[in-house]
Amino acid sequence: MHRQLGLLLEIQDLKMQRNGLADGSLADLESGVFDIEIADAIKSLEEKVEQLEGRLDRRIVARYRRIARTASRVVVPVINGICYGCFVAVARASAVEADRNSRVETCEQCGCFLYHVD
Amino acid sequence: MQLRDFFSLRSIQLDMVAKTKDEALRELVGYLNIDRRSREILFKMLKRREKLGSTGVGRGIAIPHCRSLVIKRLRVAFGRKPEGLDFDAIDGQPVHYIFLIVAPPIEVSNQYLPVLGKIAQFSKGSGAPSALAEVETASEFMDLLGAGGS
Numbered sequence: 132m133h134r135q136l137g138l139l140l141e142i143q144d145l146k147m148q149r150n151g152l153a154d155g156s157l158a159d160l161e162s163g164v165f166d167i168e169i170a171d172a173i174k175s176l177e178e179k180v181e182q183l184e185g186r187l188d189r190r191i192v193a194r195y196r197r198i199a200r201t202a203s204r205v206v207v208p209v210i211n212g213i214c215y216g217c218f219v220a221v222a223r224a225s226a227v228e229a230d231r232n233s234r235v236e237t238c239e240q241c242g243c244f245l246y247h248v249d
Numbered sequence: 250m251q252l253r254d255f256f257s258l259r260s261i262q263l264d265m266v267a268k269t270k271d272e273a274l275r276e277l278v279g280y281l282n283i284d285r286r287s288r289e290i291l292f293k294m295l296k297r298r299e300k301l302g303s304t305g306v307g308r309g310i311a312i313p314h315c316r317s318l319v320i321k322r323l324r325v326a327f328g329r330k331p332e333g334l335d336f337d338a339i340d341g342q343p344v345h346y347i348f349l350i351v352a353p354p355i356e357v358s359n360q361y362l363p364v365l366g367k368i369a370q371f372s373k374g375s376g377a378p379s380a381l382a383e384v385e386t387a388s389e390f391m392d393l394l395g396a397g398g399s
Contacts, residue, residue, distance in 0.1 A: 132286045144294050144317045147354050151316065156362050164369045165302055165312075166339055172301040179297065204354065208318050215355070232286070248321050 132232040135191050136206075139235075139244050142183045143206040149176040191235060198242055206244040217241035250360070252367050253394040260326040261387040265347075270336050271296070273328060274313060277349040280326040287319035291351060305338025310372045310381075314350040314365055323352040323360050325368075327390060329381065346381045348372070 151157045152173050161167040187195060198205045207216035209231075214221050219240040231247035238245055260280045267273035274295050278288050294315040298304065305311040326349040333343030348368045352361035371377060371394070384390045 137286070137290065140290055140318055141293060143354075144290070144315070145297065147316050148294070148298065160362065160365060160369065161302075164306060165304055167302040175301060176297075206318060208321070208353065210321060246318050248319065 132230075133235050135188055136232055136235050136244065136246065138183055138186055139191070139195065139206045140246055142180055142187075143204060145176050145180050145183070149173055149180070152176070194237070194242075195244070198244070202241070202243060204243065206246055207238070207241075208248045209245050210248050214238045214241065214243070214245060216243035221245065251395055252364070252371065253391045255323065255325045255360075255364055256327065256391060256394065258387045258391075260324070261390050262327070263329045263384065263387065263390070265328040265330045267328070267330065268334060270299070270334065273330065273334060273336070273344075273347055274299075274349075277313070277326045277328050277347060278351075280328075280349075281320075281324050281351070283319065290319050291315070291317050295349075295351075299337075303337040303339060305336035305340075305344050306369065306372055307338055307340035307342065308372070309333065309338075309342060309345040309378050311336045311338065311344045311347045312350065312365070312368055312372065313347065316352050316354055316361065318354060320351050320353045323350070323356060323364065325350050325364065329384075331382075346372075346378065 152161060152169055158169050162169055195205055207214060209221055212220050216238055217240045221238060236245045262280060265276055267276045275292055278291050294317050295313050298315045304313045328347045330345055333345045336344035338344055350365055380393055384393055
């Protein structure tokens with residue numbers, strides 16, 4: 132997998148964790164069952180996201196910020212050839228490539244970064 | 250759906266090899282049958298979640314969990330370590346029983362929170378640790394979940 136794509140995935144997953152904690156049901160479970168301090172956890176995740184964003188290449192970060200302005204998710208999975216950002220089929224060449232995550236690829240339709248899930 | 254319906258026999262290990270918390274997370278992720286790079290990302294995410302606070306809920310049980318893009322559908326695994334291992338659990342005691350729950354960002358049937366809640370509820374049951382200690386096969390583990398974790 133491309134190193135920058137790995138970073139983007141990590142950032143996306145951390146943002147998801149952060150958003151999950153801001154959501155009532157998960158926050159209730161996390162604080163009630165696992166004794167998590169929600170505000171501290173959110174702050175910690177935001178700091179980590181910021182730190183990882185600083186490791187993105189200049190060109191990638193420019194695109195990342197552009198997408199983030201309009202889309203809730205910057206990186207989206209491709210499952211069975213379908214982009215889960217816009218639910219449109221991605222170009223066939225990239226869908227059948229051997230290591231499909233070896234380069235940073237974006238959806239021609241919605242512009243999101245793509246992660247091919249096996 | 251019952252809790253047992255989310256487990257497969259291959260995702261249940263009653264005699265884990267791991268000796269540390271990190272090894273336990275890696276071992277459980279290994280039962281999910283996903284590629285190496287995805288396993289690494291999932292491990293990182295689980296570690297990141299653990300940094301926010303241990304998922305060792307006490308009484309020898311831990312429930313590491315997270316959502317990640319590298320997963321296509323909700324996956325669960327169970328591992329037992331009879332000798333116990335240090336998991337920084339809330340009660341400071343070693344952990345013997347680990348339920349792993351991972352899910353994609355978006356699920357059609359939205360099962361992540363209900364499954365997490367059900368396993369947490371099952372774990373709170375007074376007889377859970379001793380029942381989990383007594384199961385001898387993966388099938389018995391499934392039966393136990395069917396009996397008490399529906």
